[in-house]
Each structure stands twice: as structure tokens, then as C-alpha cells.
Amino acid sequence: MENANMTPREIVAYLDEYIIGQNEAKRVVAIALRNRYRRLQLPKDIQEEVMPKNILMIGSTGVGKTEIARRMAKIMGLPFVKVEASKYTEVGFVGRDVESMVRDLVFASIALVKEEQKEKNAEKIEDYVLNKIVEKLIPPLPKGASEQKVEEYKVASERMKNRVINGEMDNLKIEINTPKRQVEVEDGNVPVEIIKVQETIAKVFSASKENPKKEVTIKEAKDLLKIEASESLLDMESIKQEGIKRAENSGIIFIDEIDKVAVSSNSQGRQDPSKEGVQRDLLPIVEGSLVNTKYGSVKTDHILFIAAGAFSLSKPSDLIAELQGRFPLRVELDSLDEEALYKILTQTKNSILRQYEALLGVENVKLIFKDEAIRALAHYSQMANEKTDDIGARRLHTVVERVIEDISFEAEKYSGESVEITESLVKEKLDVLVEDSDVTRYIL
Incomplete structure (x- = not known):
């Protein structure tokens, strides 16, 4: 906090x-x-x-x-x-x-506190996971091993830890006990007493059998063992009280x-x-x-x-x-006019335009929104809001999606290129739709 x-x-x-x-x-x-x-x-x-x-x-x-x-x-x-x-x-x-x-x-509050505790104990959790994996790759020495053997084991363990951290061993398979996942039930329609009875029954059944063993890659083991580490290292009772x-x-x-x-x-x-x-x-x-x-x-x-x-x-x-x-x-709160919609597209952090630029950037397509096109997007959004239900800034998502739909669908065709979104393209895609109020109702 x-x-x-x-x-x-x-x-x-x-x-x-x-x-x-x-x-x-x-x-x-x-x-x-x-x-x-x-x-x-x-x-x-x-x-x-x-x-x-x-x-x-x-x-x-x-x-x-x-x-x-x-x-x-x-x-x-x-x-x-x-x-x-x-x-x-x-x-x-x-x-x-x-x-x-x-x-x-x-x-939600307990989940928030639990995440904070995981971050605070990130190093301990990481060490727990690494030690468990290394133990599987290099079995511990028997009791009474010589000092020389102990030193050699320490050096080998450190080397192996570094290889695990660097991801060199990610594809190797090891056998681990899969952690018992805590199933959290929080349903407002179920009385608290019934939830507690359900949990008690679940504990009785789970206590009767050990965690099943499973062969997984080391990459998968890292995630599974983090769950086990959290359950082992975090004080869940104090987390619940703080929550x-x-x-x-x-x-x-x-x-x-x-x-x-x-x-x-x-x-x-x-x-x-x-x-x-x-x-x-x-x-x-x-x-x-x-x-x-x-x-x-x-x-x-x-x-x-x-x-x-x-x-x-x-x-x-x-x-x-x-x-x-x-x-x-x-x-x-004020209704959004055309100027406000334009500012939402251009001035907000992680605006919808930046989101689409990032999404298509994954396909190696560089989207460039011209200022006149952005003004047109705001204009058509405002018109659609006036002709049908006013859904405010949510209209921008529908309008922008409509304009770049073809580019998004055929992204591989534009790979390695810069694609300009111009005012004429916006008009071409939206003019007919916004003019026809019946179509606007269903499409925009």
C-alpha cells in the first residue's frame, strides 16, 4: 500500500x-x-x-x-x-x-494481501523452488559424506542452480509431487455454514491421499513449485486477518x-x-x-x-x-462531446489507439493514425452516440475496430510495412453505416 x-x-x-x-x-x-x-x-x-x-x-x-x-x-x-x-x-x-x-x-482483499506477501517473499520462494529442482537433478549426499564431497556437492549445486535460472534445463523432465491447489469458494448464494461443511469434507478426502506425483518439464515445475512454496512459506492465517x-x-x-x-x-x-x-x-x-x-x-x-x-x-x-x-x-458526470472523444483517443495513457498499435506490432505491422483520421473517428463516434444509444467512450472501441478490421484480419499481408489510417479510409468504412440509422443501431 x-x-x-x-x-x-x-x-x-x-x-x-x-x-x-x-x-x-x-x-x-x-x-x-x-x-x-x-x-x-x-x-x-x-x-x-x-x-x-x-x-x-x-x-x-x-x-x-x-x-x-x-x-x-x-x-x-x-x-x-x-x-x-x-x-x-x-x-x-x-x-x-x-x-x-x-x-x-x-x-478480493485477501487475494491482494496474498500477492503483496508473495512479492515480499519473492526471493525465499525462488530459493525454495530452485532447491527443490536441484535436489531432483543432483540427489543430496548421504549422511557422513567427507568434507571434500560436501564441497564438491556445493559447487555442483551452484552450477546447476545457474543453469536452471538461465533456462538451460527448461525442457528436461523431472518427477515432482503436484501441490494441492486451494479451491476458494465464495458464492453469495451459498450460506457460509454450507461452504464450511464442503471445505471440511474436501479436507478429509484430500488428507487420505498424498499429493500425486507427476512428470513435468522443469519449466512447468517452476510454476507448480511456486504454489507449493507459497503454501509453505506464507502465513495464511495472518494474511486472512489482514485481508x-x-x-x-x-x-x-x-x-x-x-x-x-x-x-x-x-x-x-x-x-x-x-x-x-x-x-x-x-x-x-x-x-x-x-x-x-x-x-x-x-x-x-x-x-x-x-x-x-x-x-x-x-x-x-x-x-x-x-x-x-x-x-x-x-x-x-458530463456527457462526452466530440472534443472529449478526440482527447480520449490522443491524450490518455494506453489509449485504444496505442493498444491497437501494440497489438498489430506483434505481427510486425506499424499502424500510423493521421490526426485528421483521429478527428474523424471522434466525429463518427459522436454521431453514432446521437443517433442511437449514447454509450460514451465505449463507442470508440466499436468504431476503431470497424475501421481497422480488414488490416487486422489480413495482418500477415502487411507484415514489415507501415499502414496509415487516413481520414478517407475512416470515411469509406463509416460513412454509410452512420448515415443509415437502422444499420447504425445494429453495427455501431
Whole structure:
């Protein structure tokens, strides 16, 4: 968590590299994150009183709502899950149990801590793997071997280690005990008690037989033995405890499509009781409650919830009043105009154009996007968004893919060449499609 104490200004500067505009949303999110860091510096008694200010993002699809939340969690090393409100339904209806979002967060948090521990112990894990492989290639000396033999063994082992590290032995086969893979079950629809029973049964059966032996190449053995090394060297109990702690104090749950469970005041007689039911099921989790997971009870009081929705057919006030009150910070994201789409193509880090250049570079094809062509791509994307559903920046993927489809399909024909994407090529590929609104609906 090396970036956990980034200032709001630093967070916004980082987000600017990937997301164009939406300055208000970035600022609100940055302050909310900084307040979480500030809270953890306070005395324990005050910490409990400082509740997170949950955020409601309002804006059409593809304008950056999810990307802002996902990017900020990534740079700060925070546990993060994205769920869709429309996938949940009230208990008694078919759907997912709302509490499963907290179990998913704990699962993600433990995975995050485990990866950190693997990185910290990378040298130990590497040594473990090397020693195991060398033992198979040069069997250990018997007890009571002479000092000369011991020295010779050390020299031979070091030489062999270097050969294994350099990949010289990768194709040689050795026999190893295949590690038992830990199967993690985290299903919101399965009660925690049933999961624990399933795990107990699995342990009883696995304990009755040793790890099966398998002949594999040394290259394969390196990966398989890393799993064994992690299980042997890492303290899984402390990893789980740290994972729960992080989920409770630093976790972020992004609830997308919250508008899909709002009951519009225009709807006749509130035809869908499951929508309001989902909101009422969400309420205790967002307000703060205890959720049972396979790793223990988790308090949701200090989890940051970010809800998002387009609210095209409903409005935030159509949510039940108690749930509205739990999202005090509201921010409206701007729709993307042609200039914003152009900037997304040219100014964002790892933009879609750079991605396609890299992908075709694998085939030894150098793609060159002329500036007029990029402007045309932004223009046609904007036109398509106006004529059909506005899907924001996601339209760029469809449009760019359409333009370079033939080049991508016949990449071997262009190998070793530079291929210019010109304005005329963009027009040739997209003019007819965008003009015909019926075709646009299905193709763009």
C-alpha cells in the first residue's frame, strides 16, 4: 500500500492520465479517499465515529464512472469490487444475496494481501523452488559424506542452480509431487455454514491421499513449485486477518446500475416489488452491519460505497429516502462531446489507439493514425452516440475496430510495412453505416 497516503491533488493528477474531464467527480472521489487515510491516523475512539461519505455518481454509460473508481483503487492498493445492482433481488425472488458483495470484497482483499506477501517473499520462494529442482537433478549426499564431497556437492549445486535460472534445463523432465491447489469458494448464494461443511469434507478426502506425483518439464515445475512454496512459506492465517482488516477499513464497493432498482414515480402501481426489496436489503449493509463470511464476521461500517447510474428513466429521488441519505455526496458526470472523444483517443495513457498499435506490432505491422483520421473517428463516434444509444467512450472501441478490421484480419499481408489510417479510409468504412440509422443501431 505504498500509495495509500496520496494527496487529493496527486490522486486527481493520476486519474487525469487515464480519464478526460470529469473534474468534479475526480475531486469528490479524491477527497473521500484522503479522508479514509486521515481517519486511520486518528485515535481509536474517534476513528469509530468518523463514517465514510458514500458517493452517488450520476451520468450516462461510458463517461468514466467505473474507470474513476477502479483506477483510484488500483493506484492506492485498495480492495475493490464492482457489482451490478440489477443482479440482486429481494430475498425470496430469484437472484443473488446482497450480502455477497461484502464476501466478494473480503475475497478480493485477501487475494491482494496474498500477492503483496508473495512479492515480499519473492526471493525465499525462488530459493525454495530452485532447491527443490536441484535436489531432483543432483540427489543430496548421504549422511557422513567427507568434507571434500560436501564441497564438491556445493559447487555442483551452484552450477546447476545457474543453469536452471538461465533456462538451460527448461525442457528436461523431472518427477515432482503436484501441490494441492486451494479451491476458494465464495458464492453469495451459498450460506457460509454450507461452504464450511464442503471445505471440511474436501479436507478429509484430500488428507487420505498424498499429493500425486507427476512428470513435468522443469519449466512447468517452476510454476507448480511456486504454489507449493507459497503454501509453505506464507502465513495464511495472518494474511486472512489482514485481508479482513483492509476490507473493513479500506474496502470500496462500486454498485453500478443503481438506477435499475429505483422505482420511478411515473411507473403505474409500482409493478416490481423486487426493486424496492433490493434497496431495503442494501440499506443495512450501507448503514453498517455484520456480515458473515467463511473467514469470519466483517463490519461494513467503514467500507466506502460508490453507487452509479444513468438515471435516464428515473431520478435519484426515486430511491427510498433512507438509502438516499446514505449517499450524501452526489456528483453529475458530463456527457462526452466530440472534443472529449478526440482527447480520449490522443491524450490518455494506453489509449485504444496505442493498444491497437501494440497489438498489430506483434505481427510486425506499424499502424500510423493521421490526426485528421483521429478527428474523424471522434466525429463518427459522436454521431453514432446521437443517433442511437449514447454509450460514451465505449463507442470508440466499436468504431476503431470497424475501421481497422480488414488490416487486422489480413495482418500477415502487411507484415514489415507501415499502414496509415487516413481520414478517407475512416470515411469509406463509416460513412454509410452512420448515415443509415437502422444499420447504425445494429453495427455501431
